[in-house]
Amino acid sequence: MFRPSPFLDDKMIEHLSRYVPVLDWGRTYDRNALSNDMIAAVIVTIMLIPQSLAYALLAGLPPEAGIYASIAPIILYAIFGTSKALAVGPVAVVSLLTASAIGQVAEQGTAGYAVAALTLAFLSGGFLVLMGVFRLGFLANFLSHPVIAGFITASGILIATSQLKHILGVSASGHTLPEMLGSIFAHLSQINWITVVLGVTATGFLFWVRKNLKPTLKRLGASALLADILTKAGPVAAVVATTLAVWGFGLDTQGVKIVGAVPQSLPPLTLPGFSPDLLGALLVPAILISVIGFVESVSVAQTLAAKKRQRINPDQELIGLGAANLGAAFTGGYPVTGGFSRSVVNFDAGAETPAAGIFTAIGLAIAAMALTPLVYYLPNATLAATIIVAVLSLVDLSILKKTWAYSRGDFAAVAATIFLTLMLGVEIGVASGVAISVLLHLYKTSRPHVAEVGLVPGTQHFRNIHRHSVETDPALVSLRVDESLYFVNARFLEDLIQKRVTNGCAVRNVVLIFSAVNEVDYSALESLEAINHRLKDMGVGLHLSEVKGPVMDRLKRSHFLDDLNGRVFLSQYDAWEALAGDIVPKAAE
Amino acid sequence: MFRPSPFLDDKMIEHLSRYVPVLDWGRTYDRNALSNDMIAAVIVTIMLIPQSLAYALLAGLPPEAGIYASIAPIILYAIFGTSKALAVGPVAVVSLLTASAIGQVAEQGTAGYAVAALTLAFLSGGFLVLMGVFRLGFLANFLSHPVIAGFITASGILIATSQLKHILGVSASGHTLPEMLGSIFAHLSQINWITVVLGVTATGFLFWVRKNLKPTLKRLGASALLADILTKAGPVAAVVATTLAVWGFGLDTQGVKIVGAVPQSLPPLTLPGFSPDLLGALLVPAILISVIGFVESVSVAQTLAAKKRQRINPDQELIGLGAANLGAAFTGGYPVTGGFSRSVVNFDAGAETPAAGIFTAIGLAIAAMALTPLVYYLPNATLAATIIVAVLSLVDLSILKKTWAYSRGDFAAVAATIFLTLMLGVEIGVASGVAISVLLHLYKTSRPHVAEVGLVPGTQHFRNIHRHSVETDPALVSLRVDESLYFVNARFLEDLIQKRVTNGCAVRNVVLIFSAVNEVDYSALESLEAINHRLKDMGVGLHLSEVKGPVMDRLKRSHFLDDLNGRVFLSQYDAWEALAGDIVPKAAE
Missing domain, CATH: 3.30.750.24 (STAS domain)
Known part of the structure; x- marks a missing residue:
């Protein structure tokens, strides 16, 4: 009779697998799951290449940072996370928060800026792991839904506004709506009309793809599957077409800003900064990014898990996301979390286990080594267009109407969060939202019936x-x-x-x-x-x-x-x- | 038939008297109430003279500021306040908060310091009146009882420690326990042994009076009333004895610090500072002082009102205390509130209406004009002794034991408030206490049964x-x-x-x-x-x-x-x- 060695003892593995879920699903992995996961990985990889470059641009980092931030974090989450379908990597809101946080300690484009991004990922990862070890996941509940909805909406508006400069070809800065708009107006004389044509065309095309392509294709007799795949390939088509246009007409010599040379390599080993000043300056933003990223990620993971009658463990999710961020910190990335759009695509494409994430990481690693020369002539305006079209789906002002009808207190919390985030920036906006929610709750219970x-x-x-x-x-x-x-x-x-x-x-x-x-x-x-x-x-x-x-x-x-x-x-x-x-x-x- | 003029219309007066309670009780005032109020006023006046000088010393202000702060505020509270027995004026905790707040914007002993005190009273009064007009008295409830108890205990320890320098005759400073003790040790070489003898004797005498005089007198056959009056006269006896000692032996020429010349005048008309910098720097401390003063005052007023089956109106109390503070700001005072000891004495002495307060104010005004030369030789050490003996009755560490037995969450709030108030100062201590109470409440309701x-x-x-x-x-x-x-x-x-x-x-x-x-x-x-x-x-x-x-x-x-x-x-x-x-x-x- 075969007697398992103490190192493979079933009970031990069961115990360990609470903390390292890969030990659980890895043991029953079969050929069928493998093929499903591989198909999902190919679809997600194609979608992630332009998205990763775009979010790096949003965070003010070199484009390769977006790809690096999608490789090690995905693998670490696959080992430690509990969701079967969550796809981890750079997302829009966290990229915006990153730009806002590290913009306060370093100048964009300097070496210090990239180190600050690594440090932010390191602090954020450490904080998430600590929260997970002490089972403090419930603290994320102190963010009320109206505050989150208001914050996401305001962030969408801020992000779209921040990309206008790339569409116009001007250099502008700022972290609040008045700052950004003021800076764009001040630099309006720099406007590059070729960039405007490219950017507006790409934006219009992407909006049209998102709204009208699928019904049009179906009317023309295409199958539902084909229509779906062609719709998802829209951003890739825009990337290819504008890249060819810049290359063919030499538009980069006429002032159109392009992605340029991206190193052909696997993610490098990097070290975050450990100076007390830097750690101190980034601690509060790191906590904010952790909590917001965690809330976004957990709600996506819970929604997808419920569809298959599965469960996720919020405290273990903290450890999974924490490991992913620590991974980003040591491999040239920046803060990451579970993204909504990529996770849904992964789920819809049939991903069965976190192995799909590992295959996606392999696909992106190949892209990082082999495909980066292809994006040399890709105009920044196209990336800005993909960001604008993606984030405007986050903007949902109907939350104002819904909360107004339901409860004036909740309305006040949403309205204040949106207004303060746009006017005073993301940190003050979300902090005020939390404070208002808590005060309103205390007020409501202060006069009991x-x-x-x-x-x-x-x-x-x-x-x-x-x-x-x-x-x-x-x-x-x-x-x-x-x-x-x-x-x-x-x-x-x-x-x-x-x-x-x-x-x-x-x-x-x-x-x-x-x-x-x-x-x-x-x-x-x-x-x-x-x-x-x-x-x-x-x-x-x-x-x-x-x-x-x-x-x-x-x-x-x-x-x-x-x-x-x-x-x-x-x-x-x-x-x-x-x-x-x-x-x-x-x-x- | 007599028809009242529109200005004396009963209904109108009834309506007005909600906001100006004096119109209510003033109309039924009779000879009996008058004689009771006069007797109470004489007793309270005698008690207030040394107390007012002592609290001014604690706030770092010239002695007359304490007397001025007891005159106009008492009259204004009598007009606008709703408690029949509350006595308004300088109190220990508010004096400490005042010293801590204005010590950050001006040097003690300068003209700017006195102006800052007036400004603080002005802001505090304005804030209280606003709170009252908008009926926001319930906001004071966000201070939980354990936080208040912890804060008062820690303040008592801080106040007693702050007076040690006067007992030792050294110059020391600081707003936290480590700062104060460190500063005293650093200046220990300045010690004046005559001051020490005076201060220690006075402190010992006052403790003995408080603990043992009444039973001793009763054992010796004195009536209860006589024993009570003699016990309350203890501080006056200490003042008289030490003043005579300094005058008789010329101790002021041997380094004993004395009160010195106090101007013989009615309260002067003064103007607070209106520079935006000063107002901005004092706004948060003013809010803190208002809320803490209001909480202390309302709980005293409620306790005394209940004894006679009367009621107070907390929102109108805000207006009464606000008017008192505005009065202090324009008559050379500093922030005031309803004090526990003086109110209890006023109540026990038989005060029936707020007119007792007005008579007390008249008594103090006479003292300010006629009696101030008598305190020229009064040593500061005696005033420090009266403060130490008074505030040590506030120190009640049994709250730690009681909350530990009842609920660990409440214990944590008390312990943190005491520790942080002693170590980091009054503002941080009380703010942390409030934050901890709120977080604990949210935590408790976050996992409902x-x-x-x-x-x-x-x-x-x-x-x-x-x-x-x-x-x-x-x-x-x-x-x-x-x-x-x-x-x-x-x-x-x-x-x-x-x-x-x-x-x-x-x-x-x-x-x-x-x-x-x-x-x-x-x-x-x-x-x-x-x-x-x-x-x-x-x-x-x-x-x-x-x-x-x-x-x-x-x-x-x-x-x-x-x-x-x-x-x-x-x-x-x-x-x-x-x-x-x-x-x-x-x-x-």
């Missing part, structure tokens, strides 16, 4: 005296508290009871019904003590009813129950029976 | 399947959500349902019981939509039951109910009857 209740005649049920015909006793006030009690609303309850009791001189007992109170924090405990003492000073008893088990356990650890000038009743009906005297029927108002 | 329930046989009640013997159907999962759904916990619910459904392959329907859900914000709505779509992709229905009215109204404003792959049931029993098929009795685990 408290209903004064009476007995429904002939039953043991208690209902709001303002909505139902119930029996009440003028000497007994029963208040049902519909929210957990904590520091933000503790004093509200003090005021409310003080007001109710000083209004009715006949009040002799107050019962607080705690059926909906899931927590009483120390501030609320002190407020309850204050209420108890004040009511005692007025000669009024304070009682509790229907207190949940965990809340009661907490209260028993304090002196509150010993000092309570009243009793704790299991049910409100018990309290009523013990305390009610002269009962008055009360009709609903 | 969700119970899977089954039917209690023979009833229409549903209970946790892990705690009770209930009937379940393997194809039907019923989950009771015990918390409002909002952005922080929205994704938690997504993960939880995904996990539950992918674990049980037979699941065909999921019911979410919303009986404890008081709110569904836009993030949670999107999470519910995502859950619905993912379950649909898996062929699983999603249903809701027991949705509250306001939540249902909101959901109807979105497309969620149209897209829902299931139904909304009025009660969970309706859902069970419609969806349950093969019922399996399930014993509690």
Whole structure:
């Protein structure tokens, strides 16, 4: 009988595979999955070549950085990540955040700029791995959906605006909408009309492909599959056509800016910078990039996993994305995350396992070694056109309408995030959005619903005296508290009871019904003590009813129950029976 | 018949008196209230003279600033405030905050320092009035009780430490515990032994008075009233004795620092500084001082009001305290608030209306004009001794023990507030405390309790399947959500349902019981939509039951109910009857 060596012990592998998922799916990998993964990899590779160059341009980095950032990170995510379909690499929003962060510590085009990008990827990767090890994935939830939606929309507008300079052939700069537009206007005299023609044509063509090509082809009798593949090849067609135009007519000698020489090599080994000044300056942006990248990636991964009734593990995802970013830091890349469009293409093309990612990485490595001379004459305007068309699909101002209809608080959070991101930049925009969401939540819970209740005649049920015909006793006030009690609303309850009791001189007992109170924090405990003492000073008893088990356990650890000038009743009906005297029927108002 | 002129129209006065409470109590003021208020005023005035000088010393201001800050503010609060017993003026914690804030913009002893103090009072007063006009008093609730307790304790330690230099007769500076202690050690060679003898004797005497005088006097046969008055006169006795000692032995010529010449005048008319730089630098400290002062004042006022079954109006209190601070800004004072010790003395002495405050102000004005030469030889060491003895009663480290027993989260907030206030100063300490409280609250609500329930046989009640013997159907999962759904916990619910459904392959329907859900914000709505779509992709229905009215109204404003792959049931029993098929009795685990 074969006995596995201790190093291959099944249980051990099962344990390890929680942290290195490749050990799990790798053992059952078969020929069928292999062929599906290979097909998906070819499709994704073709799509990623122009996209990687374009996002590097957006980040202000040399074009090869975009390709390098797609090789090692993909492989590392395939080993450590839990999604079967997620494709990791440079994405638009993270590229914008990268440009904004490293633009503050180094000049674009210098060696320091590239080192800053590596350092940012290193910090971001380290932060993600730490979050994963300490299972802090839930922290990403502090970004509310309206804030994320507003931020993504505003980022799309900023990114599209940032590419206008490449379409116009002018040199401009800036990280906010007014800065960018101002800078473009200031440099408008540099405009290169040949670049404008190329850029506008490419943009128009790509929009047309995206909107109209598929229905047109279908009307002409093409099969759905062919129509789909031709539509996805649109950016490649634009790249080929404009590259040939520049090469054929020698447009690069007439002021059209081109990609130029890209080194033919595998990703180099690189080192991020470790100077304390640089690390300190990039720490906060790195945290921001990590959290935003993680939120984007996890929502894509969850959506795709659900389609096949699979699950992802958010804490392990942190480790997968962290490893990918550390990989980028040491192989000439910049911060990466799971991208929406490439992941969907990968999934639709039939990728079954993360091996598809590994094959994509091999395809890109071949491209990096063999195909880079082909993009020498590729105009930057074409890359800008592909970015503009891609990011404008991120811009969704309907979120303003939807949140307005649903809740004014959520609307305020979206509107503020969009406005502040456009006007003051990405960091301030997203930070303000988070602060506003939290403050609005605190405000909403600061005035909990408290209903004064009476007995429904002939039953043991208690209902709001303002909505139902119930029996009440003028000497007994029963208040049902519909929210957990904590520091933000503790004093509200003090005021409310003080007001109710000083209004009715006949009040002799107050019962607080705690059926909906899931927590009483120390501030609320002190407020309850204050209420108890004040009511005692007025000669009024304070009682509790229907207190949940965990809340009661907490209260028993304090002196509150010993000092309570009243009793704790299991049910409100018990309290009523013990305390009610002269009962008055009360009709609903 | 007498017809009141339109200017005295009763209704109009009633309306106005909401904003100017003096119009209310002033109309019914009688001889009895007058004599009670006068007696209280005499007692409070005697107590306030040394206290005002001492707190001015603590704030780094000339001694007369403390007296001026007690005159106009008291009168303005009497007109606009709603508490009958609150005494407004300089207090220890606000004096410390003032020293810390204006120490950053001006050198102590310069004219700029006094102007900065006026400006701080002006900003603080303006901010309080604005908060009151917009009814934003609830914002003060964002300071949790443990944070306030920790902050007050740490402030007490900082204040006592800051006075050590006066007891030792050395010049030292600093705003954190390490800075203060370091500075004292560095200047230890300057020590003046006569000052030390005076200061230590005064401190020891005052501690003895506070702890032992009253029982001793009673044992010796004194009446309770006499013992009480003699105990309260302790600081006055220390002032008189040490002043005579300095004058009699000429100790001021031997290095003992004295109060010196204090101008004999009514409060002067002064103007705060209006330069944008100064206003900008003091804005954040002014907000901090306003909020902390307001919290301290309101809790004192509420406690005293409750003893007489009276009420205060927190939003009107903001206006009262704001007016008091604006008064201080234009009459040579510095930021003020309602003080604990002086208010309690005022209340115990029988003050019936805010007129007691006005009489106190008159008493202090007489003192400012006539009595200031008497304190010429008063040593600073005595004032420091009165401060040390007063503030050490604020230091209450038992809050650490109490919160540790009650809740680790609250303990963490207290401990961090105390530690950071001592080590990094008052601003950072209190800001960190607030941030920690909010984060802890978000963390606690980020993982809401969700119970899977089954039917209690023979009833229409549903209970946790892990705690009770209930009937379940393997194809039907019923989950009771015990918390409002909002952005922080929205994704938690997504993960939880995904996990539950992918674990049980037979699941065909999921019911979410919303009986404890008081709110569904836009993030949670999107999470519910995502859950619905993912379950649909898996062929699983999603249903809701027991949705509250306001939540249902909101959901109807979105497309969620149209897209829902299931139904909304009025009660969970309706859902069970419609969806349950093969019922399996399930014993509690």
